Amino acid sequence: MLRRFKGESLSSEEESDSYFPPTYIVIEFSSKIKPETAQWLVDKISKERKKGGGDLIVRSQPLNVGKNLTVHVTCGSQQLLELAEELEIRKRDRHGVLREFTMHELDDFINPSDKAELLSSSEKQTIVRHELENIRALNHEICILSYPEYPLYEGQSILSACLHYGIIKQIYPLHDEAFIRKLGSKWYSAFLSPQPYEDIRIYFGESITLYFQFLGFYTRSLIVPMLLGFLQMLLPSSFxxxxxxxxxxxxxxxxxxxxxxxxxxxxxWGTITMTSFDEPRANFRGHMGIDAVTGKLLPQAPRFQTHMKMYCVSLPLVVLCMIGAFFVMLIYFWVEDHVKQIPDVPNWFINVPGVVYAILVYVMNLVYRKFATFLTEWENHRTQSQFDRHRVTKLVLFEFVNNFMSLFYVAFIIQDIALLRYQLATLLIVLQAINNIQEAFIPLILRRFFLSESKTSKTKIEKSGKTRKANIELVGIKEIEPTDSRLDEAVSEGRLDVYEDPYDDYLELFVQFGYVFLFSAVYPMAAFWAFANNCLEIRTDAFKLCRIYQRPMARKVKDIGAWQRSFQAICALSVMTNCALLSTSPSLRAHAPDMSSTKWYLMFVLLEHLLLAARQILHYAIPDKPEWVRVALAKGNYKAKQALKQQRASKSRRKNLSNP
Amino acid sequence: MLRRFKGESLSSEEESDSYFPPTYIVIEFSSKIKPETAQWLVDKISKERKKGGGDLIVRSQPLNVGKNLTVHVTCGSQQLLELAEELEIRKRDRHGVLREFTMHELDDFINPSDKAELLSSSEKQTIVRHELENIRALNHEICILSYPEYPLYEGQSILSACLHYGIIKQIYPLHDEAFIRKLGSKWYSAFLSPQPYEDIRIYFGESITLYFQFLGFYTRSLIVPMLLGFLQMLLPSSFxxxxxxxxxxxxxxxxxxxxxxxxxxxxxWGTITMTSFDEPRANFRGHMGIDAVTGKLLPQAPRFQTHMKMYCVSLPLVVLCMIGAFFVMLIYFWVEDHVKQIPDVPNWFINVPGVVYAILVYVMNLVYRKFATFLTEWENHRTQSQFDRHRVTKLVLFEFVNNFMSLFYVAFIIQDIALLRYQLATLLIVLQAINNIQEAFIPLILRRFFLSESKTSKTKIEKSGKTRKANIELVGIKEIEPTDSRLDEAVSEGRLDVYEDPYDDYLELFVQFGYVFLFSAVYPMAAFWAFANNCLEIRTDAFKLCRIYQRPMARKVKDIGAWQRSFQAICALSVMTNCALLSTSPSLRAHAPDMSSTKWYLMFVLLEHLLLAARQILHYAIPDKPEWVRVALAKGNYKAKQALKQQRASKSRRKNLSNP
Incomplete structure (x- = not known):
């Protein structure tokens, strides 16, 4: 599979035995791992691919560094290019055409004037991670070595299974300090400058870049509602x-x-052609079989099983959870009402139900999040995008109840507009500020004051003696030089929190979008506060990613997944809530005192229908893709079709020649 | 462009000079055409393609046959295959894979056990028509020869222009009597048997087959509402x-x-990959230029011009027309009201406004149809599908006002449910029956009694002497043998009406769908009458196509175009109308006499929103394409992408070899 090309020799540096290329992935094993299992795993990673290995370069950290046995995984630059071809990574060639990179055409892709490396840092990381995840159980490996209680099935990703069973503590990439410093100066330190999207993509990959693109686009889009909000406050209520x-x-x-x-x-970015038929995610379960699309040997599982599980089990359970959360909210309102009516109740006691409810929501969220992830994993979606979409859908439905139901209750059941306005203001100003502080500043301060001091002392201790519990020595694996700066980096970054995916960040925007548009009729300043917050959010999120968390794994995405529909649903709902708020507004009603109440409400029902229809028409009239993208895609398809035709023609010509 | 292959000789029959292959297209010139123009056109058709001709075989009808100068156009079977390759006609190969036919692989496509010809009759017709339409004006041809008043622009389709200017009276394909007889016995004569869709497609092409597929599918879908309707009549109104x-x-x-x-x-059918980037329709206007997708020389016109015309001119005009039609309806109701209030008015006089209104609607429809076609032509849509979609959209909007507005008026303004029910019954039973009779039986009877007699006598006269006004003799074009049966067929079929497209048939179903579902709350029998009518409709439409009309030109389509959205819009509207009808139903209101009127209406608004949401969820939950279609398409894309990669690899390998 991996070929060396004539005349292309490894660089002298790479040939020397002591050279160890940049660490792309660090694997920290559990403290309780059995030595033979660690050896087995490390061997798997470094073994040849045809023997079921990963064919990657592994070095272990010296025994006295770090708490647990830790190895660094990397890959030679020539091999990275070959793997890039295999993974069909798309690069722009010298003519500016985006296409799949191939080794044959290396010269076509490398721009001599541009000294930058062909593969970006996130692409190299993706390649190495793909190779690691692709180490799959062979048919005689029915369990993890020496752990008969942890079964494997044929084709399962071994490293994913080990992570799942806790044999591997964590797998993480290392930050690139030089790049981060350069990126930070253009990003989180430059408050008013545009975001350096291309650099973000090179370093963090598409998924995170898309979040920041969305955040930027959304923030810019808030300018018009913000101006409208100012104007609204100046004009009388009839407008x-x-x-x-x-x-x-x-x-x-x-x-x-x-x-x-x-x-x-x-x-x-070359991700627009991603489909649900792409290579399955590491945790996809299924028997090995011939893939219907590509003809490759891949895990296969029938899609209808997933559908059955989704509609017959997950959907009812999620609805039950939503109803549960709804009732918890009702009980909170009921208890609060009763507490207020108790004579001579102390002031602090009135707030008790609210605090209890807040804690309850927090706990329910934590539990539900695990439950939703478990359900989605059990549904066994094929690709990461499908998995994310269905997980996010489940979570959003629940979050909707927690975040908006109480506002709906205030707006339409109690019909206390002043309270609604007060709550919105509190949520948008205070809570968002707290969120920002909590996200970026507190972890920073904590780290500065506690961890950094203890870190230096700890590392020293670890380096000095036998602090490690299990002194496992790996056979055939070289150790990294004790002077290598990567050792310190790996240890300190291993202690950082993991940034799983931008779910929480999207959720924040989703909730904010709801606050701004669902009740825009009663609180016109919402857009301004949201705008102000987002300007800060861009920089704190950037800072958080660069400095607070472990470097996240790069992920390819083609859209924001379930969030698009979630935002659309909020937008459709906001048509209804705003019309309802308008129809119940006493100041508006005063303008038409003679109208019968039925007619008055029907008027707003009509307005609502017209707005919903307008949205539908906008949706049809604005094409999903701009003209140039459609032309470019059609051109690509046409070329591919022509190539297929030519290939078939030359094949049959050859056949005709051999059978004259 | 056209190649002859070694070892493949023409069949002995085709080699003989007197043999004339089946007529695919008949062209009847206007009676006033100048002889040199007719000669110029005929030369164009038979000239070589590299000289801008059509490279087709032309024979003229003898001077004494038919009213006007008429030529038959055909094509040799070898050439048809070569053209089929060029037009990328997709056929199923021996392995059952649908792919573009190529001459190199002729053996792969012809099934030795299956004696049927490779190209179906509608495909051959399509190929010949494509070649005819593709005879385009060269840059020195600024007008039609000898008609300086009829300008041409470079790249315009000459025959389409001649049809437009009336120089050519009509272009039509000939029926195949043997095939029609076989088809008819399985189709319109066999009342209860399933429709022979594959034969229909072979003969009439995709567009018409899709109409009959839709009609069949829709009729079967009516069974459930029909049963529900029966049940509804048995149960009390609270259900x-x-x-x-x-x-x-x-x-x-x-x-x-x-x-x-x-x-x-x-x-x-291999039409799923049709896009708006396909070859433009014959009437598409634009300067010749390099196509962005295929790189071929094709007429080009910027898409934004079309959009500007659509949104800035057509849309306001269409809305104006709709408002106009609406006001005509209002005036009719107002006049009728006044007439009824005149004392001692004779009974017949009460019906006068209704009759006048019916005539007015008929005339308005006629005028508007021409207007809509003109507008859509002026908008200059690139492909036939786009043209049809936008034309149908315009027509449907207007028809909606004419067909449904008066019912809305009766249902919601007058609120006379008995009258509404009566009108629905009349429309569904009487009007549909009249329609069927008018469509199929009257033309049949007329033809049987008048035309067939006169035809035989007329043809005889025409054959016997100099009835033709302009005795144009074409140089270099052979005449068809006077004994050839095609002469009679061409003359008699030339007199038949033209079946333009299934627009009227779809419209009938659309109106019926509206009658059935918009008011299902008040007239549950609607589905039964619609079902009964459609069972008949399938056969009368089939009969009409086979026996009443000229054979229609085959057209490729991938969906029912604007009709899908039109039906969806009716379905969404029916949610609203039914909820509104329910909310105004006195018998339902009687079940909740204590509820306040506002609450009562809000309940139905809530029901309506739930139903609309359910529709939306259904739309998202049911994928557009079944799993197997998506897999098959993905497989095709994957193969094409691989072929492109391989092609590029071999190209660069060759380059490397030549520049070592």
Whole structure:
């Protein structure tokens, strides 16, 4: 599979035996791992591919560094290019055409004037991780070595299984300090400058870049509602319906244009052709079989099983959880009401139900998040995008109940608009500020004051003696030089929190979007506060990623997945809530005192239907993809079709020649 | 471009000079055409392609046959195959794989056990018509020869222009009597047997087959609402809401599953990959230029011009027309009201406004149809599918006002449910029956009694002497043998009406769908009458196509175009109308006499929103394409991508070899 090409020798540096290329992935084993299992795993990683290994270079950390046995995984630059070809990584060639990189055409891809490396740092990381995840159980390996209680099935990703069973503590890539410093100066330190999206993509990969693109796009889109909000406060209340209509149209347009923007990005990044038939994710379970699309040997599982599980088990359970959360909220309101009516109740006691409810919501969220992840894993989705989409859908439905139901209750059951306005202001100003502080500043301060001091002392201790519990020595694996700076980096970054995916960040925006648009009729300042917060959010999120968390694994995505529909659903709901708020507004009602109440409500039902229809028409009239993307895709398809035709023609010509 | 292959000789029959292959297309010139223009056109058709001709075989009818100068156009079977390759006609090869036919692999496509010809009759017709339409004006041809008043621009389709200017009276294919007889026995004569879709497709092409597929699918889908309707009549009125909900869910499911069915058919027919970047239609205007997708020389016109015309001119005009039609309706109701209030008015006089209105609607429809076609032509859509979609959209909007507005008026303004029910019954039973009779039986009877007699006598006269006005003799074009039966066929079929496209047939179903579902709350028998009518409709439409009309030109389509959305819009509307009808139903209101009127209406608004949401969820949950179609398409894409990669690799290998 891996070929060396004539005349292309390894660079002199790479040939020397002591050279160890940059660490792409660090694997920290559990403290309780059995020595033979660690040896077995390390051998798997470094063994040849045809023997079921990963063919990667492994070095272990010296015994006296770190708490647990830790190895660094890397890969030679020539081999990286060969793997890039295999994984069909798309690069822009010298003519600016984005296409799959091949070794034959290396010269076509390397721009002599541009000294930058062909593969970006996140791509190299992706390649190595793919190779690690692709070490799969052979048919005689029915369990993890020496752990008969941990079964494996044929084709299962061994490292994913070990992570799952806790034999491997963590797998993480290392930060690149020089790059981070350069990136940070253009990103989180430069408050007013545009975000350096291309650098973000090179370092963090597509998934995280798309989040920041979305955040930037959304923040810019908030400018119009913000200006409308200022204007609304100056004009009398009879203009209110117009502002509501304009706000809703703004929100709808934002979502439609984001879809277009997103498809442009996906095209440029080469991810637009991702489908559910792509290579399955590491945790996909199924028997090994011939793939219907590619003809390769891949794990196969029938899609209808997933559908059955989704609709017959997950859906009812999720709905039950939502109803449960809803009832918890009702009970909270009921208890609060009763507490208020107790005579001579102390002031602090009135807040007790609220605090208890807040804690309860926090705990329910934690439990539900695990439950949703478990359900989605059990549904066994084939690709990472499908998995993410269905997980996010489950989580969003639950979060919707927790975040918005109490506001709906205040707005439409109690109908206390002043309280609603007060709550919105609190949520948008105070909670967002707290969130920002909690996300970025507190971890930073904590780290500065506690960890950094203890770290230096700890590392010294670890380096000095036998602090490690299990002194496992790996046979055939070289140790890294004790002077290598990567040792310190691996140890300190291993202690950082893991940034799983941008779910929490999207959720924050989703909740904010709801606050801004669902009740824009009663709180026009919402857009301003959201805008102000987001300007800060961009920089704190950037800082968080660069400095607070472990470097996240790069992931390819073509869109924001379930979030697009979630935002659209909020937008459709906001049509209804705003019309309902308008219809119950006493100041508006005063303008038409003679109208019968039925007619009055029907008028707003009509307005609502017109707005919903307008949204639908906008959706149809604005194409998903800009013209140039469609042309470019069609051109690619046409060329591929022609190539297939030519290939078939030359094949049959050859056949005709051999059988004259 | 056209090659002859070694060892493949023409069949002995084709080699003989007197042999004339089956006529695929007949061209009847105008009676006033100048002889040199006719000669110029005929030369164009038979000239070599590299000289801008069509390279087709032309024979003229003898001078004494037919009213006008008429030529038959055909093509040798070898050349047809070569053209089929060029047009990328997709056929199923011996392994059952649908792919573009190529001459190199002729053996792979011809099944030795199956004696049927490779190209179907509609495909041959399509190829010849494509070649005719593709005779385009060269850059020195600024007008039609000898007609300086009829300008041409470079790249315009000459025959389409001549049809437009009236120089050519008509272009039509000939029926195949033997095939029609065989088809008819399986189709319109066999009332209860399933339709022979594959034969229909072979003979009439994809567009018409899709109509009959849709008609069949829709009719089968009516069975459930029909049974629900019977049940509804047996149960008390308090069950009404449930039936409404079930009916709406039935209609939504029908439309979702039709989309799936449609994509299956499109895949099997090989039309699923049709896009707006396909070859432009004959009437597409633009300067000749390099196509961005294929790199071929094709007429080019910027898409934004079309969009500007659509949104800035057509849309306001269409809305104006709709408002106009609406006001005409209002005036009719107003006049009728006044007439009824005149004392001692004679009975017949009360019906006058209705009759006048009916005539007015008929005339308005005629005028508007021409207007819409003109507008759509002026918008200059690139492909036939786009043209059809935008034309149908315009027509449907207008027809909606004419067909449904008066019912809305009766249902919601007058609120006379008895009258509504009466009108629905009349429309569904009487009007549909009249339609069927008018469509099929009257033309048949007319033809049997008048035309067939006159035809034989006329043909005789025409054959006997100099009835033709312009005795144009074409140089270099052979005449057809006077004994050839095709002469009679061409003359008699030239007199038949033209079946333009299935627009009218779809419209009938659309209107019926509206009658059945928009008001299902008040007239549950609607589905039964629609079902009964459609069972008949299938056979009368089949008969009409086979026996009443000229053979229609075959057209490739991948879906039912604008009709899908039109039906969906009716379905969404029916949620609203049914909820509104339920909310105004006195018998339902009697069940909750204590509820306040506002609460009562809000309950139905809530029901309506739930139903709309359910529709949306169904839309997301049911994928457009069945799993197997998606797998098959992904497989095709994957293969093509691999071929492109290989092609590039071998190219660069060759380059490396030549520049070592």
């Amino acid at each position: 209110l319906p117009f502002f509501c209509i304009l706000n809703i149209i703004c929100a709808s347009m934002f979502l439609e244009f984001w879809r277009r923007k997103c498809s442009e990005l996906a095209y440029i | 009404l809401p449930f039936f409404c909900i079930l009916n709406i869910i039935c209609a939504s499911m029908f439309l979702e599953f039709w989309r799936r069915k449609c994509s299956e058919l499109a895949y099997i």
